[in-house]
Amino acid sequence: MAHGDYETAYTHWTSVSRPGEIDPFVAYAPWAVFELVESAVRTGRVEEARAHVAAAEALTDRAPRLRLHVLAAQALVASDDEAVGRFRAALTLPRTERWPFDHARVRLALGELLRRRHQPGEARPELRRAADLFAGIGATAWRQRAEQELRATGVAVTQKPNAAHGLTAQQLEVARLAASGLSNKEIGERLFLSSRTVSAHLYRIFPKLGITSRAALRDALG
Numbered sequence: 001m002a003h004g005d006y007e008t009a010y011t012h013w014t015s016v017s018r019p020g021e022i023d024p025f026v027a028y029a030p031w032a033v034f035e036l037v038e039s040a041v042r043t044g045r046v047e048e049a050r051a052h053v054a055a056a057e058a059l060t061d062r063a064p065r066l067r068l069h070v071l072a073a074q075a076l077v078a079s080d081d082e083a084v085g086r087f088r089a090a091l092t093l094p095r096t097e098r099w100p101f102d103h104a105r106v107r108l109a110l111g112e113l114l115r116r117r118h119q120p121g122e123a124r125p126e127l128r129r130a131a132d133l134f135a136g137i138g139a140t141a142w143r144q145r146a147e148q149e150l151r152a153t154g155v156a157v158t159q160k161p162n163a164a165h166g167l168t169a170q171q172l173e174v175a176r177l178a179a180s181g182l183s184n185k186e187i188g189e190r191l192f193l194s195s196r197t198v199s200a201h202l203y204r205i206f207p208k209l210g211i212t213s214r215a216a217l218r219d220a221l222g
Helices: 005-014 029-042 046-057 063-074 079-089 100-116 120-136 139-151 169-179 184-191 197-210 215-221
Strands: none
Touching: 005 029, 005 215, 029 046, 029 100, 029 215, 046 063, 063 079, 079 100, 079 184, 100 120, 100 139, 100 215, 120 139, 120 184, 169 184, 169 197, 184 197, 197 215
């Protein structure tokens, strides 16, 4: 997603849940709503995107984080005027910055929309905040995308050193290996750690990156 390969992203996320269905047996399926809807919209599958938004709206569990995802997904299939309001509503939900990656993704989407609407003055603060949040968790590719959008608004962006996103060196290595698809056992064999230690590292890594599953590691790390 960060690199704009929406076709591959759509294929991936529809393997988690079919468009218009939230698989109750896949724990992280609700958290894939925004990703699936965006990749569908970006590849011209608007009807599939709308069907998935409708399925998300029907969920009875509307925890704050899921509300953030659903509002943002609704924005993606709305008219531009309505979309701005829904993105802003998502960002004003209480304490959404507890999930920095999710929060930054929504800010980026809002900033992109405002820039396309020829409102650079309103887009810039959203894009700056998104870039800062991505930098803070080490999501390099996403930070670069936000900075590219900032440049498109006429802002000169200076390169910043990549932040360690609050992870220790070993946690970062574990996260990268997990993002590559290795199992805990395989990671342990490479780093000379027990599977239990790898699991403990991942338990601490997820909240630092604002994610809840291994499936989100790749995007969170950029």
